[in-house]
Amino acid sequence: MSDVRGARNGESKIMxxxxxxxxxxxxxxxxxxxxxxxxxxxxxxxxKRFCLFGKEISPSAAxxxxxxxxxxxxxxxxxxxxxxxxxxx
Numbered sequence: 001m002s003d004v005r006g007a008r009n010g011e012s013k014i015m016x017x018x019x020x021x022x023x024x025x026x027x028x029x030x031x032x033x034x035x036x037x038x039x040x041x042x043x044x045x046x047x048k049r050f051c052l053f054g055k056e057i058s059p060s061a062a063x064x065x066x067x068x069x070x071x072x073x074x075x076x077x078x079x080x081x082x083x084x085x086x087x088x089x
Contacts, residue, residue: 012080017069019052022083033062043082052079 040052
C-alpha cells in the first residue's frame, strides 16, 4: 500500500499521498492544510513529542505537499511507527 524505502540513518521514505490519506482516515475527512500540519506536528511516543517529518511543517508547506502526492519524503522512525500503528499493523 505505501511506498516505504530505506534512507540513510535508518530513516524511511514514504509517498506524501499515503501520509495525507492516513491523516484523512484519522480525522474522518480530507484534511485542510492547517489540520494536516497540526496532525503531522503533534505526535507523541513514550511521553516525548515528535514531528512526523522530523521537524515542524507549516500550513503553507502542507498546502504545497497536497499538490505532490507522488513525492517521496523522509519520515522519522517515530512517525513511521505512528503511521503503521494507526494502520492496524
